[in-house]
Amino acid sequence: MLPFLIVGGVGLAILLISLVLGDIFDHFEIGEGAISGTALGIAAVVFGAAGVLTTQAGLEPVWAYVLAAAFAIVAYLLALLVVKRLTKSSDGVPVNAVGLTGVSTSPISPAGGEVSLDGPGEIERRLAYSDEPIPEGRRIRVVEHSGTRVKVVAE
Missing domain, CATH: 2.40.50.140 (Nucleic acid-binding proteins)
Structure with missing residues (x-):
């Protein structure tokens, strides 16, 4: 159960950093937004939570990892979709504040x-x-x- 708690904690830290400071992967041009710090943080938190819940339900550790990974992948894809939609729906082009x-x-x-x-x-x-x-x-x-x-x- 400890690996799930560690991954979930790291995911929570990534999520908080991305929400407070902005997406930490914005500076890297990887696949035109294929990696999102917010979505990655959400996926890690879901992996941790799903792993803890499946372990507590008495499933074998291998199934706990398989189910946690599956839920994390689904959560990542859904979060990435939502982040992209919100980015596209923002009002206009972000204004550069340099000089203000x-x-x-x-x-x-x-x-x-x-x-x-x-x-x-x-x-x-x-x-x-x-x-x-x-x-x-x-x-x-x-x-x-x-x-x-x-x-x-x-x-």
């Missing part, structure tokens, strides 16, 4: 922070990071855009 200005809404460091940008369609806050610490309430400028995060500098 705004205000830091929390302290920003290399570990992260949050900004509110002044720009068309910028109604929400964005996750941000900076090489140098920036206090809350300071004017900032976006110098790099990566996934859902932006790299900023103080103005």
Whole structure:
């Protein structure tokens, strides 16, 4: 049962990283979106959960692995389909935020922070990071855009 718990835990970590920082496989051009961090995380969590449940149900370990793998493959394909549909249904082309200005809404460091940008369609806050610490309430400028995060500098 321990291997199922480990794979499920790793899957949960991948899923959380993909949801917070953006898809971790976006930077690799592999099969035009054939690999999705979100879908991979979901599949690993399903593998772990299915393995634990089938083991607890008293099935032989070989069947637990077979059923867990089958459920994980189905979950991966369904999640990939949903992710692709959501990506296609988004409103327009993602706007590059490089050059936009705004205000830091929390302290920003290399570990992260949050900004509110002044720009068309910028109604929400964005996750941000900076090489140098920036206090809350300071004017900032976006110098790099990566996934859902932006790299900023103080103005």
